[in-house]
Amino acid sequence: MAPSTAARLPLGAAPLSSGLPAPMNTLPLAGLKVLDLSRLLPGPYATLVLADLGASVDKLEEPEGGDYIRQMPPLRDGESALFYGLNRNKRSITLNLKSPEGRDALKRLVRGYDVLVESFRPGVMDKLGVGEAVLRAENPRLIYCAISGYGQTGPDRLKAGHDINYIARAGALGYGGVAGGTPAFPGVQIGDIGGGSLFALVGILAALHERERTGKGRFVDVSMTEGSMAFLHMHLAARLAMGDQGQPLQRGREALNGGYACYGLYRTQDDRWLAVGSLEPKFFAGLCERLGRMDLLEAGYDLGAGAERAKAELARIFAEQPLSHWQQLLEGSDLCIEPVLEGDEVLADPQHRARGLFVEVEDAQRGRKVTHLLTPLRMGDNPLRPPPDLGQHSREILTEAGFSPEQIQALGHK
Secondary structure, X not given: OOHHHOOOOHHHOOOOOOOXXXXXXXXXOOOOEEEEOOOOOHHHHHHHHHHHOOOEEEEEEOOOOOXXXXXXXXXXXXXXXXXXXXXXXXXXXXXXXXXXHHHHHHHHHHHHOOEEEEOOOOOHHHHHOOOHHHHHHHOOOOEEEEEEOOOOOOOOOOOOOOHHHHHHHHOHHHHOEOOOOOEOOOOOOHHHHHHHHHHHHHHHHHHHHHHHHHOOOOEEEEEHHHHHHHHHHHHHHHHXXXXXHXXXXXXXXXXXXXXXXXXXXEEOOOOOEEEEEOOOHHHHHHHHHHHOOHHHOHHHHOOOHHHHHHHHHHHHHHOOOOXXXXXXXXXXXXXXXXXXXXXOHHHHOHHHHHOOOEEEEEEOOOOEEEEEEOOOOOOOOOOOOOOOOOOOOHHHHHHHOOOOHHHHHHOOOO
């Protein structure tokens, strides 16, 4: 299914071009004001979720170029589709934080916000003269969330990195893949989203809850590397609990990373894949029965030579027929087996469509229809507003903060 045939306006969402007054915000985070200084993916996705839950998110960008992702392909009509997908329901203000005027403006602005999110290397905001301590002096209730690769402390705190580096250091990258082979390269940004965005959200919401009791804000230090390690928590925690009686984690040799025959990936005749998650005996027994191979049942839970034989036999069986054959054979079986969806198949999935994940709306600002991917938590109606042009709302935001027309002009906004 192409995006243009996506489900239209679930949850009562209003078109971007409706021209009607926005309905009263009854979402959980209504009234929460967020100032987002972050760039690229981790911070902007976290603030996208906050915006979708009703928060007012203002994106503070540098005047020359703004968020780096604005220039990253794929481009449509000269605009980054990546930026578009991450920054709906936000406003944009530009300030030059390298200038005294820009820094003073930020200190004044921050008095009106509940949360600030930034993703600079540790110490950058302090060098600019607008670090956490300075901003907290302006607003003691401020929740200051800093997302970085390795955290605010430690010998590698200033080290450059990207998602693949963080999951490598966390052990998550090395845990996936075939035993004795290359680590499995994930196609998604685990460290950025799972390690950065989601833990930033947890920290922010926890700090907001605490503020209700104490009246004071908190510094939230998010390390994408440590957040990535959470995906290994069960395995690493078990390793630590076993102490000298345990074994180091091994790629492709343990129950849930390729060791069990009943839990793995199998190629079909037409080069498609089945994700077999028949972990419990009742599920694997059902699969063996459908295949007419009950002799494989016991070996499904072997981690040694028996497992290798069972995996090889299952691989041979599944490779004899195309994916459609196995879908038909397993239809209605409920054995924890799913096809590995690829490309636009995800957009056509009936479960996703029934849940209203893809919403087509009219973007009057750009003169076209656009399909949005909603964030996972939908807790009320929220009209989808298009992402902002660079600095589009500077005057509006500064005026709300009490800046005079002359002061706004002095900051470079006409």
